[in-house]
Amino acid sequence: MEPPSGFWASLWSFLKFLPYFCGLLILGVIKGLLLCPWACLIMAIGLSALILGLWPMHVIWTYYCIIRTKLVGPVVKFLLLIASTAILILWLIVGIPGSILAGLVYGFLAPVMATFGAVGEGKEKPLVHCFVDGTWSTVTGSCTVVRDVKDLLFHSYFSIMDDLLLQAPPDEKPYEIRLLDIPGALLSAACGLLLDGIMFTLIAIYKCPVMLFKGWKRLIQDLIGREGPFLETACVPFAGLAILLWPFAVLGAVLASILSSIPLGAYGAAVAYQESSLKMGLSYVVSSVSIFDEYTNDVLDMAPGSCFPRLKYRKNEDSSHGGSLSRPASFDKEKQEGKKPPARVSSFKNSIDEFNPFKLLEHLFAECKHQGEALVSKGVITMKDIEETKSGKVGSGVLNVGLPAYVILNALLRSAKANSVGLLLSDGSEITSDNRPKHTLFDWFFDPLLVIKEQIKAENFTEEEEEYLKMRVLLIGDPDRAKGSLPHVPSLDERKKAEIDAFARRLQGITKSISRYPTSKRRFDALVKALLLELEKTMGGGQSTNGSQSQSLRGGIGRMLSQKSMGKTANIRDEDPEAQTTSYDRTP
Structure with missing residues (x-):
């Protein structure tokens, strides 16, 4: 749907859409108020019981x-014990209050968003979907959230702790930890918290009017022209609400800027410790003000650079940003090439679907x-x-x-x-570096995979070597079985076999x-069920020949759902007998 062109056409389109929007909003709010207590009850009881x-x-x-x-020495263990105690108490x-709040927010917003999503393009019988969508799905979604949290608190937790x-x-x-560097690190952190706390607050207060009026201007332009967040029907209520609540968003940004001074200032301790130099730690404290100022200028589309000094705080840096009016090379390059305004997103909904890591x-x-x-x-x-x-055995x-x-x-x-x-x-x-999900967790997987891809490309494997590599990857946890299943490839020497094992x-x-x-655990359970059914078909599938065995297999699904070895490899545990004895003592 192309947005109307011209001021009067855009205004008339907005006036026609306004009653439609208000009706959907009222219906969504009513559904949210009715379903919010049930979703809150499910999530509050389920998550609190898990915690x-x-x-x-x-x-x-x-x-x-x-x-x-x-992995760590006695001093680090002592500090980890203190930190873990604080985290466990805070958790x-x-x-528990967070689970109640999450239930309230999810139970109210899920029906509202589903109501607006019911009138999207390609929907049949939108009137029916306006009333039906977001009702039962909110209840089942609450149960799914509880299950996913259970998987994180049990399977993911033990997988990380086993590492x-x-x-x-x-x-x-x-x-x-080098104990002699601790005093300098603590002094750098104290100076960073003091200086950054004051300067970040002053910078945020000074620039908050710019954020307020520029944000209002952009949102009102999108509202009149039905562009940006106002193009998709499902996003209209939240985009309209953003205009009314934009001052609170600006206030939240100011508070977030002030709070960001805590980790950024405390990072001076890490710099001083890593460089074994109090001078470098204090240089970072001064430079962090310039870094924050440049970042806010870039976000608010203000003049690039900063009037604050940016000193050298790494010994191995070839050059430093010195001087009171120095600018990074990226800003200079941007100035030379001409700053291009960011293109507006034609559809928020499609963008979210495209870049969703889930x-x-x-x-x-x-594919599995x-x-x-x-x-x-x-x-x-x-x-x-x-x-x-499905039995959870190693x-x-x-x-x-x-x-x-x-x-x-x-x-x-x-x-x-x-x-x-x-x-x-x-x-x-x-999936490329440009369109990949902008998510930190995805970066942990994407960049190493690109490195492995380039290494595989450089090896230029033959088809026989590729089949050998595939079977080696599949059967790496079962060496005895791999010996009899791996294809014989004469071209593979010991060096290539070692490289394949490393891959x-x-x-x-x-x-x-x-x-x-x-x-991932929930999806993996569904995968095992599908493979179990496929295996039954390959074994005959008939009730007359394999009826008792199929019934026994289906009866084991319940045990599979409590399997404790998600993501744990046999070769690691076989090397540690103690881990084998302790792994069976855990039950959810």
Whole structure:
């Protein structure tokens, strides 16, 4: 839908849309008020029960892993114990009220957003959907939130703590703190908190009128022209509300700027400690004011640069930004090329769908299901693999680690063959540095995968070597089985085999990290169910021949949902007998 051109046409379009918008808003608010108590009740009871029920286990296991880990030395362990104690106490205090607040917010906003989304393009019977959408889905969504939080507090937590407990430090030398550098670091942090707190407050107060009037101007222009956030119907209520509440947003930005002085000022301690120099720490404290000033100028589209000095605070830097009126090279380049205003987003809704990392996670598990069924039909994934996964026993890790790594490897090989600058998915879409999800967690996976892709491309594997690599990645957790299943490739020498093993281990680590991502455990359970049904079909599927076995398999689904080894590899646990004995003592 193209927005109308011209002032009077835009104004008339807005006046015609206003009653329509008010009706949807009133209906959404009524649905939100009716469903909010139920969603709040489900989330408050469910999340509070999880927090209170798992808190003693979190306390005991956190202390145990910190005390027994070999990654850090005694001083760091002592500091970690103090920090973890504070975090665990705050989690108990904040978690329960936070679950109630989250239930209220979700229970009210979900029906409102679903009401406006019901009249989007491509919807059939929009009048019916306006009343139906956001009712039962809000209740089921509340249950899904509780389940995902349970997976994070149980499976993801133990996966992270196992890494802390089982991993050995590089060069067999634990990380330790240099005690002589602590006084200088503390002094730098104190100066940073004092100076940044004062200067950030003054800068934020000075620039808040600019943010207020520029924001109002942009929102009103979009309102009249039905552009930006006002183009999509589902976003109109929130965009209109933004005009009314924009002063509060500006006030929140000022408070956020003041609060940001705490971590930025305290980071002076890290600089002083890393550089073993009090002078460098104090130089960072002075430079942080200039960095903050330049950042706010860039956000508010003001004159680039800063009038505050920017000193050198790293010893290994080739050049520093000295001088009272110095500007970074990026600003100078921008000035030379001419500053281009950012293009307006034609559709917020499409942009959110395109850059949503959960969509990519959904694509990963869809590919796991598709390729897993093919591997089941070939007999590569066996009944033993599924039984080990659903029972929670420490097994080969073929299903919970090898299969996702196998899918990721296929994407890397596909991208390398197509000379893609990013990652080429099976549906033909491409993820690059420009259109990837702007999410910190996604950066942890995307950049290492690009490095592995370039390394695979440089190796120029043959088809036989690629098949060997795929099977090695899939069966890396079961060495005995891999010996009999790996194809014989005469061209592979010991060096290439070692490189392939390194690729497999790195992909295994990335897969293990992905398994800790929110919603991944729930999707993995659905994947195992689908593979279980596919395996039943390959075994005959008939009730007369395999009826009792199929019934036994379906009966094991409940045990599968409580499996505790999500993302844990067999080769790590086999090396540590203590981990094998402790892993069976945990029950949710």
